[in-house]
Amino acid sequence: MLKYSNQTRVLVSVDCVVFGFDGEDYRLLLVQKGGAVEKEKWSLMGGFLQPDESLEQAASRVVFELTGIKDVYLEQLCGFSNPNRDPIERVLSITHVALIDIKKYEDQINEEYMAKWFPMKNLPALVLDHREMVNMALKKLRYNAALHPVLFELLPEKFTLPQLQILYEGLYNINIDKRNFSRKVLSTGIIKRLNEKDKSKSKKGAFYYKLVKRNYKEKFNRVLNFIPKNEIPKNIPIISN
Amino acid sequence: MLKYSNQTRVLVSVDCVVFGFDGEDYRLLLVQKGGAVEKEKWSLMGGFLQPDESLEQAASRVVFELTGIKDVYLEQLCGFSNPNRDPIERVLSITHVALIDIKKYEDQINEEYMAKWFPMKNLPALVLDHREMVNMALKKLRYNAALHPVLFELLPEKFTLPQLQILYEGLYNINIDKRNFSRKVLSTGIIKRLNEKDKSKSKKGAFYYKLVKRNYKEKFNRVLNFIPKNEIPKNIPIISN
DNA sequence: ACAAAAGTGTTGTTTCTACACCCATGC
């Protein structure tokens, strides 16, 4: 097979910033590599792009191999391309963001794999430039979540409005008026109340809701507005890249 | 120097979807490569990632080498990673979007380089998967421009409100009420009227405006709303990736 | 004097935010 001549080929890795939500706080899924560099530090889930796979496939594979989870919400974040970002040799990292329902997979992650959930507020030291990736992923998540209903990807099938609100409040570190919040969310028609309550957090119990898949997909690309505009912190750039 | 073993390294190219605006229509800057594949087709500006440069540097370099233009608005679009996208050998393309003030550089492009502006409405056949890249770039531009004042990057330093409006109308194929449009744009404070008129398009003449850089930068990341919500075509997904 | 494009103001509608009380239940 013919090749392009006189060009340098580089290693390409796919790193995944995997977010979860434990009902109160955001968490990040990290692994401790047996790799040669910085053994004591934690790392994003990552792997090298294989000859026969696309980036999307590689990202899915990486998440699957390390957690056993399939059908995860994944999006490409951006390339990290500093020529010296890896001391061993040049590695171009195409970083992805994944959102996972933490509850559903908590056990199997801890037992079968080396992965561990860390609270976002208290992350360990990370390998290479992974901290930078996390920061950028968080920025992008804040941006996307302010405009589109992505955060539902972090919730279990059945969830309550208070849970959902905590999810939004936590991401921006703000307080939202629950009356306005529920009115906005419900008016989109993307969730539907069930005849069942979660009594674990209050005596009265909060109704469970579930996504209306059809409406969710349809509305996903529209620009919504669950976050009061004034509440989006002024110093956080909200553009994605 | 130590290397990661048993891993395949791939060629990485940086392709740039370069948009321009001729005052009436959007244009795309293309080149005709002397490369081995599909000689008769046109191609996005591209080049291979060099050992000592980042993606951003590579993208700037590519645009500069082919047009002589520096300080261009550039953003990363996404990776195109189909293993078979290039018949010669696997090439991972990290595609970028660039916005250029077409008037300023029109001449020097045509004379010194092989690049040529094509009207978006009438593009020639493109090499490999470049058409797909253009489509995605357009989608992303529509998305970004609906929320942030990116389109100013396509205008010369001095421009008129009618020009600006045509720019927006053209991108979404819509008509915008000029009274509402100018009120919205002016209320942001990102442009300032000059005491000078463009008389080339009407007898009365239209006032020139220029960017107020400070306000432009400050407002760039806020979510603005120059496009009437109902006018954003329902069938165009407006999420970026 | 008229054609062609630029410029400007008002009104009704919708959407947003602010705000406070009652409800259901487990203890």
Add this chain to the structure above:
DNA sequence: GCATGGGTGTAGAAACAACACTTTTGT
């Protein structure tokens, strides 16, 4: 019976969309 969190409605403000006429000037 009371403490805890869940649920709901209204009124004022702000943003938005719809709409038509006057201005300028080159010919």
